[in-house]
Amino acid sequence: MKNTVATMLKQKQSGEKITMLTAYDYTTARIEDECGVNSILVGDSLGMTMLGYDTTLPVTMEDMIHHTKAVSRGAENAFVVADMPFMSYQTNVYDAVVNAGRLIKEGGASAVKLEGGAEVCEQIRAIVDSSIPVVAHLGLTPQSVNAFGGFRVQGKTYDRAKQILEDAMKIQEAGAFAVVLECIPAKLAAVISRKLLIPTIGIGAGKGCDGQVLVLQDMLGLTTGHTPKFAKVFSDAGETFRKGFKAYIEEVQNGNFPSEEHTFTIDDSIIEKLQEE
Numbered sequence: 001m002k003n004t005v006a007t008m009l010k011q012k013q014s015g016e017k018i019t020m021l022t023a024y025d026y027t028t029a030r031i032e033d034e035c036g037v038n039s040i041l042v043g044d045s046l047g048m049t050m051l052g053y054d055t056t057l058p059v060t061m062e063d064m065i066h067h068t069k070a071v072s073r074g075a076e077n078a079f080v081v082a083d084m085p086f087m088s089y090q091t092n093v094y095d096a097v098v099n100a101g102r103l104i105k106e107g108g109a110s111a112v113k114l115e116g117g118a119e120v121c122e123q124i125r126a127i128v129d130s131s132i133p134v135v136a137h138l139g140l141t142p143q144s145v146n147a148f149g150g151f152r153v154q155g156k157t158y159d160r161a162k163q164i165l166e167d168a169m170k171i172q173e174a175g176a177f178a179v180v181l182e183c184i185p186a187k188l189a190a191v192i193s194r195k196l197l198i199p200t201i202g203i204g205a206g207k208g209c210d211g212q213v214l215v216l217q218d219m220l221g222l223t224t225g226h227t228p229k230f231a232k233v234f235s236d237a238g239e240t241f242r243k244g245f246k247a248y249i250e251e252v253q254n255g256n257f258p259s260e261e262h263t264f265t266i267d268d269s270i271i272e273k274l275q276e277e
């Protein structure tokens with residue numbers, strides 16, 4: 001069954017958890033879709049996972065459209081959300097609407113996600129008024145890494161927790177249909193989830209959220225370097241890849257690959273004739 005905004009709101013009301021995973025290419029999107037994930041996020045985390053940057057800041061609209069197109073082709077039933085990259089919406093409302101429109105029109109996404117609270121409510125309102133569903137993103141918002149001074153848990157003090165809660169109420173009021181809560185204390189996320197009518201999707205925000213999202217590379221053991229505390233490895237694909245690559249190198253080098261079963265044949269008489277010429 002095709003997942004929509006309405007499906008996710010219904011899931012919040014019935015208490016059925018929403019599942020979201022990132023994907024950045026056709027093949028992975030197709031597998032996630034076949035497995036029944038509710039929503040696929042083409043996260044700007046692709047800057048790190050696909051393009052090898054240290055942060056999400058260098059990601060461009062062209063990068064996002066390129067990967068969103070591929071994911072959209074692989075997602076039959078999953079609801080595709082595309083991230084708006086750094087400086088594609090912070091500048092002004094006009095840029096926000098135009099760039100959100102490109103992710104829908106050219107990328108084939110069904111919704112866009114952008115980071116921030118009160119300061120981006122005007123943008124959220126204008127995008128929603130253009131009939132584009134918006135997912136907000138609060139807590140640790142990676143595009144603000146320089147302002148935060150690193151990737152760290154947010155909302156641990158009264159003032160910051162209150163600000164995140166107030167921002168959540170504001171983005172709901174502005175028309176966002178869901179919000180990602182990243183890296184905030186579980187009890188704060190649970191309070192926000194109870195107060196909001198729209199679904200909360202947590203990453204490092206505990207089980208009180210209405211749904212969960214994980215970065216594909218983290219949950220499949222493909223992340224190199226630092227893995228965040230909240231990133232559970234559900235299946236070690238990194239190990240599977242390594243085994244496959246090493247076996248391939250060994251078999252090519254020792255001559256076991258390609259064998260008869262992976263080789264095409266031709267009538268010997270043709271070869272003999274060719275050799276006589």
Ligand code: KIV
Nearest residue numbers: 022043044045180213
């Ligand atoms: O870019 C991304 O993958 C995200 C998730 C961390 C929610 O925004």
